[in-house]
Amino acid sequence: MFAPHHQAGRRQRISLRTRVTLLAAMCVAGTVALVSLGAYLTVSNNLYQQVDQNLSDRAKAALRAPAFGSDTGNGTTLPSLVAALNDVKFALIDANGRNLKDFGQVRPPISAVERAVAAGTKPDDIRTDSHGDRVYSISVQFSDSSGTRSGALVVSQPLGPTKSLLADLALVLILISGAGVVVAALAGTAVARTGLRPVERLTRATERVARTGDLRPIQVTGDDELARLSTSFNTMLGAVAVARDRQRNLVADAGHELRTPLTSLRTNLELLMASEAPGAPTLSAQDKEEIQDDLRGQLDELTQLIGDLVELAREDAAQAVWEPVELTEVVEQALDRARRRAGDIQFDVILSPWRLIGDGPALERAVLNLLDNAVKFSPAGSTVHVRLGSAGDGFAVLEVADEGPGIADEDLPRVFDRFYRSQEARTLPGSGLGLAIVQQAALRHGGEVLAGRSVQGGALFSMRLPGMPG
Structure with a gap:
């Protein structure tokens, strides 16, 4: 009762290399079989047509010979048939199938078909006898002392040599076909071994990663x-x-x-x-x-x-909520939250409408982090400048600038690293993750965030986001 599952398992264990080899051998075998069958049928048909044409031509040529006549009204003698048809079986018969004249020759097979031709019901006919002879009969008119009467010249030739030739041809085609299949299988094996070597390397590398966690790259050769x-x-x-x-x-x-x-x-x-x-x-x-x-x-x-x-941690999570977002509304909501904890810090805000498809809460968190960062480093009574406008290349730029001490040159390359905090920031509250969250949100939305120095001497953060003007 478990045999079908066992057989299915065996089929599944056939390697890709074996399948490529079998496919190549089967394709060549099918092609060679069709070509061989076509060649055999063509040659066979031509050989049989040649036999038929030879019998017909020789019979008609014998009837047209000058020596064929005295006994038939043409002025010559019948024994000329013996010379014209000496290497085939032939006979002159009447409608009853009897010989009109016995030349001592081997008599061809006579059947109702030949008697019908002798009776004049059909001009000629050709058939294959049950003994393997090809028999051709043609109607002849005889004139003798009894008057004019109908008869038939019947000639036949054995098909043994033709069948032997076709058998030799079939054997040659079978041998050639077999050799072609073997060569195709060997070529398929060589191609599969060479072509699948990179796949084997990938398989071994995958197994190595799964087994050891080793993430070293594999060797790459070629450009295919x-x-x-x-x-x-x-x-x-x-x-x-x-x-x-x-x-x-x-x-x-x-x-x-x-x-x-x-x-x-x-x-x-x-x-x-x-x-x-x-x-x-x-x-x-x-x-x-x-x-x-x-x-x-x-x-x-x-x-x-x-x-x-x-x-x-949401960086690797599925982006489940993507919807049309009005960026000005996101910035205004973040400003409302930032103002409540900004103390005497003022905000100078200029916003232009901008729309995009994205995650609204993630964008609001990123903008709020920029605002909180600006408030944290701004001196009392200073102003945080917020600008949102089109950059003219399908992107909007949100700029948040403060009037604080700014970012030191040695800190600029690392301000977006997780947990990185400059010497000035270590005495202030914070986790060192706020700007990393800003960068993550910008990258997730196909944008970027840059850090620099504002015209007031403080820090300037510019976040570019794709979209369209509102």
């Missing part, structure tokens, strides 16, 4: 489709390696960043718990209030850090 496939596979391995390294760095950096607030939380909690123990010195109300403020600040820092980590 398989070489391009190998190159694409190496590109994929490189991307996987980069993603794995980024994941490791993210985990390591997150662990490092979480360790500080967690240690501080634990220290403060242990201090509070120790103060409540019997016989332990009590803390003053002011000390308890300071510890509670520290706990709240550390919890806020942890909450922000975890939120930023979750946002970064």
Whole structure:
């Protein structure tokens, strides 16, 4: 009862190289078989036509010979037939099938067909006898003392030599066909072995990656489709390696960043718990209030850090919500949230309508991060300048500029790295993930974000996003 499954498993285990070899052999076998069959049928038909034509021509030539006549009214003697048809069987018969004259020759097969020709019902006929002879009969008019009467000249030739020739031809065609199939199978094996060698390397590399996690690229030779496939596979391995390294760095950096607030939380909690123990010195109300403020600040820092980590984790998640977005509305919503925690920082805003297809919440989070970053580094009473307008090339540019100290030249290449914080930023609240989230959102929407220095001397962040004017 399990035989069908076993057979299916055996069919599935046939290698691609074997399938290519079998396909090449089958294609050649089919082609050679058709060509051989066509050649055999053509030669066979021509040989049989030649036999028929030879019998007809010789019979008619014998009847036209000057020696054929005295007994038939043509003025010559019948024995000339013996000379004209000496190497074939022949006979002159009447309508009853009897010989009109016996020349001592071998008599051809006589049937109702030949008697009908002798009776004058048909001019001639050709057929194959059951003994393998080709028999041709042609009507003849005889004149003798009894008057004019009908007869037939019947000639026949054995088909044995013709069949023997066709049998030899069939054997030669079979041998040639077999040799062609063998050569095709060998050629298919060679082509499959050579052509599938890159595929085998890819297979071994895939198995190595699955078994060991080793993401080293494989060797690429040539410039054909398989070489391009190998190159694409190496590109994929490189991307996987980069993603794995980024994941490791993210985990390591997150662990490092979480360790500080967690240690501080634990220290403060242990201090509070120790103060409540019997016989332990009590803390003053002011000390308890300071510890509670520290706990709240550390919890806020942890909450922000975890939120930023979750946002970064969406990089590999499916982009489920893509819809028309009015970018000016996104910026205005982010401004409303930024103003509530900006204190005496003012915002100078100029926005031009711009629409795109994207993830509205992700864009709002990115814009809010830019605004919060500008507020964090702006001195009291200064202004954050926000501009949104078309760049003229199918992109809009959102610029956020502050009047703070700006970004040092050595920090510019790394401001968008995860957990990177400049020396000035280390004393300020934040996780070092805000600008990384901005860059991630811009890249996901087909844009980019750049950092520089504003005309006021502070930091300038420019985010380019594709779309169209509203």
